[in-house]
Structures are given as structure tokens and as C-alpha cells.
Amino acid sequence: MALLKVSSIQKSFGAKSLLNEVDFELQTGEILGVFGRNGSGKSTLLKILFGTQTAEAGVLKVNERYYPVRKTIWHKSRIIESQQIGYLPQFSFLPQRVKVWDIIPQYLKGQEQDLVFQAPRMPKIAGSKVGELSMGERRYLEVLLIGNLDHPFLLLDEPFSMVEPLFKDLIHEFLISLKTKKGILVTDHYYQDVWQLSDRKMVLTSGKLTSITQPEELIQAGYLRSIY
Amino acid sequence: MFKFYKDITFYALLFALVSIPLAGLYGAVFVFGIIGTPVGLLMYNYFHRHEFYGYYNRGFTRRYLIVRTWVVNFLVSPVLLLVVFLILKLIGFGALKG
Structure with missing residues (x-):
């Protein structure tokens, strides 16, 4: 079992403090849902953890190994090199003009490719170019590619946004199947999906992450007006 | 990683080609080798x-x-430089023969 421990993440843009001493833990075998309003710093936090965004302070500990956050863009992205964390950004990152069956071997080797090629609905789209896929198909492919890499931890930024129910269900099933070997952090404004999927929930308000257990706490945190 | 190399080098070669009227054929090879990659990176x-x-x-x-x-x-x-040198020599040789 692997443990990711995040301590004292501090990030500000000019005079505005966005993340203030953010701490949390994530272990393999669990899904952590993170909620927060637009601009609350969810995506920034994920990028800091992945090493593509700088921060003033903070440290990640994966098992017994420490990875300080990048303080300037000149610092090396040690977390990327270590391949301890996979990250699904909120935008599509696949080249649009390449066919799906040419992309899969770039990510996975040998028989591991079958995990994507043989996944539900994949054989149908394998011959299409990424740019020809629907939003749901593309997101599903991206989740499959990143999820099947060897990272023990996975950060997913909006995996359900603009995805049709059929593919949402497939993503749900896939993430639950991954949970046995990975620790997964999910954030999305499709909060019902995240709520349903996650074992633990946290809300990001005023730069702080707080654990919650009841949906009503999302109202108290100013994220929702009412529960549907 | 090869796709990244291919994408960057495509833009680097394009930039080198565009620079031929100003830098000449040999100069374009230097443009490719030295500043082609940063230009390719900007485009990427x-x-x-x-x-x-x-x-x-x-x-x-x-x-x-x-x-x-x-x-x-x-x-x-340097390999490109050699290729350009040989092509120019061959063209020159052909022209002389003609």
C-alpha cells in the first residue's frame, strides 16, 4: 500500500492567497473527492502536486520519499520523473490528428495495450482520429490511458465534464476497478458523480481543505445552494 | 518521445527553409541546428x-x-551541412558538364 502525504501547500497570485497551508493524505485503495467553487484553487492544487505549477511552499511525501514543490519554473519536476503521480488535466491533451490505435502504443507496452484496446466501446473507435471522437469518447480514452499507467496515485481534473451518461458510467466502473491498486483524487463540478464515487470528501474554501461527510456541508461551504 | 521530436523538428526545418533567402543554404543549416529547436518549441x-x-x-x-x-x-x-555541400558540388559538377 502506498501513501501520499501532502503538507503545507502555499500558493498565492500577487497579493491574493489561493492555497493556504493545504494538507491531506491519500492512500491506495481509496478515492478522494475534492469540491470547490470556480477559482477556489482545485486545478492549481492538482498542478502543484503534479509539478507543473510552482508554489511558495509545500512538500509531498510518497511512502518514505519527499518531493518538495517546485518553487520556480527552473526547478526540476521530480514528481514527474518519479512517475508516482498521474494527472488528467481538465483539457484534452491528445494530438487531434493521430489515430487512437497509434496513440495507445505510445502510452502502454506489450499486453498492457489490451487493457485499452479491449476496454468497453474501444474497439469501435480505435480506427478513428482523436479529433473525430465525441467529447465522451475522448475523455474516456484519456482516462483509460492515464489510469492504466503505473502511477500509484492519480489526480483527475474534471473527468466527467461534458461527458454523456453512457461514458460517465464507463469511467465510474473503470475508476472503481482501479481503486484496488491506486489512490485517486477526483474533482469535478458534476458533484453528484464525484460524491457517489468517492470514499472520502473534502471541500476547498478560502484556501483550506476541510473534510466533509454530509452533502449539506457543501451548502454550508458555499458550494451549493440546495441539494437536488 | 519521437512524436515530440518530429513535431519540433518539422517547425525547425520550416524555419530553416524560410531563412534560406537571408542566410543562404549553409547558413540555413546553422539556423536549423542552433536556433531551429527554440523556434520549433515556440511553435509547439x-x-x-x-x-x-x-x-x-x-x-x-x-x-x-x-x-x-x-x-x-x-x-x-553537420550531416545536413555535408549533404548540402555534396548536393551543391553535384549541381556544380552537372552544370560544368552541361
Whole structure:
């Protein structure tokens, strides 16, 4: 079992403090849902953890190994090199003009490719170019590619946004199947999906992450007006 | 990683080609080997910026990708220089014969 421990993440843009001493833990075998309003710093936090965004302070500990956050863009992205964390950004990152069956071997080797090629609905789209896929198909492919890499931890930024129910269900099933070997952090404004999927929930308000257990706490945190 | 190299080098070659009227054929090879990669990177950042995340997830940092590409293109440029030299010689030889 692997443990990711995040301590004292501090990030500000000019005079505005966005993340203030953010701490949390994530272990393999669990899904952590993170909620927060637009601009609350969810995506920034994920990028800091992945090493593509700088921060003033903070440290990640994966098992017994420490990875300080990048303080300037000149610092090396040690977390990327270590391949301890996979990250699904909120935008599509696949080249649009390449066919799906040419992309899969770039990510996975040998028989591991079958995990994507043989996944539900994949054989149908394998011959299409990424740019020809629907939003749901593309997101599903991206989740499959990143999820099947060897990272023990996975950060997913909006995996359900603009995805049709059929593919949402497939993503749900896939993430639950991954949970046995990975620790997964999910954030999305499709909060019902995240709520349903996650074992633990946290809300990001005023730069702080707080654990919650009841949906009503999302109202108290100013994220929702009412529960549907 | 090869796709990254291919994308950057495509823009580097394009830039070198455009520079021929100003720099000449030999100069264009130097343009390719020395400033082609940074120019290619600028273009890549503009057209394919999000694709970096695919490489990051596979453990390649931006620094690793850029340095590798630059070194390869720098090392390729003497070969290109030789090719240009031979082509010009052959053309010259052909013209003389004609």
C-alpha cells in the first residue's frame, strides 16, 4: 500500500492567497473527492502536486520519499520523473490528428495495450482520429490511458465534464476497478458523480481543505445552494 | 518521445527553409541546428501546448524533451551541412558538364 502525504501547500497570485497551508493524505485503495467553487484553487492544487505549477511552499511525501514543490519554473519536476503521480488535466491533451490505435502504443507496452484496446466501446473507435471522437469518447480514452499507467496515485481534473451518461458510467466502473491498486483524487463540478464515487470528501474554501461527510456541508461551504 | 521530436523538428526545418533567402543554404543549416529547436518549441507551445501533459504522464519532463531534441538536431546539422555541400558540388559538377 502506498501513501501520499501532502503538507503545507502555499500558493498565492500577487497579493491574493489561493492555497493556504493545504494538507491531506491519500492512500491506495481509496478515492478522494475534492469540491470547490470556480477559482477556489482545485486545478492549481492538482498542478502543484503534479509539478507543473510552482508554489511558495509545500512538500509531498510518497511512502518514505519527499518531493518538495517546485518553487520556480527552473526547478526540476521530480514528481514527474518519479512517475508516482498521474494527472488528467481538465483539457484534452491528445494530438487531434493521430489515430487512437497509434496513440495507445505510445502510452502502454506489450499486453498492457489490451487493457485499452479491449476496454468497453474501444474497439469501435480505435480506427478513428482523436479529433473525430465525441467529447465522451475522448475523455474516456484519456482516462483509460492515464489510469492504466503505473502511477500509484492519480489526480483527475474534471473527468466527467461534458461527458454523456453512457461514458460517465464507463469511467465510474473503470475508476472503481482501479481503486484496488491506486489512490485517486477526483474533482469535478458534476458533484453528484464525484460524491457517489468517492470514499472520502473534502471541500476547498478560502484556501483550506476541510473534510466533509454530509452533502449539506457543501451548502454550508458555499458550494451549493440546495441539494437536488 | 519521437512524436515530440518530429513535431519540433518539422517547425525547425520550416524555419530553416524560410531563412534560406537571408542566410543562404549553409547558413540555413546553422539556423536549423542552433536556433531551429527554440523556434520549433515556440511553435509547439502555440499549437500543441496541451500535449505536454501526455509526455509528463509518461515521466518525460519538459527540460528532458527540449534538451534531447536540441542535442539531436545540433548533432544532425553537420550531416545536413555535408549533404548540402555534396548536393551543391553535384549541381556544380552537372552544370560544368552541361
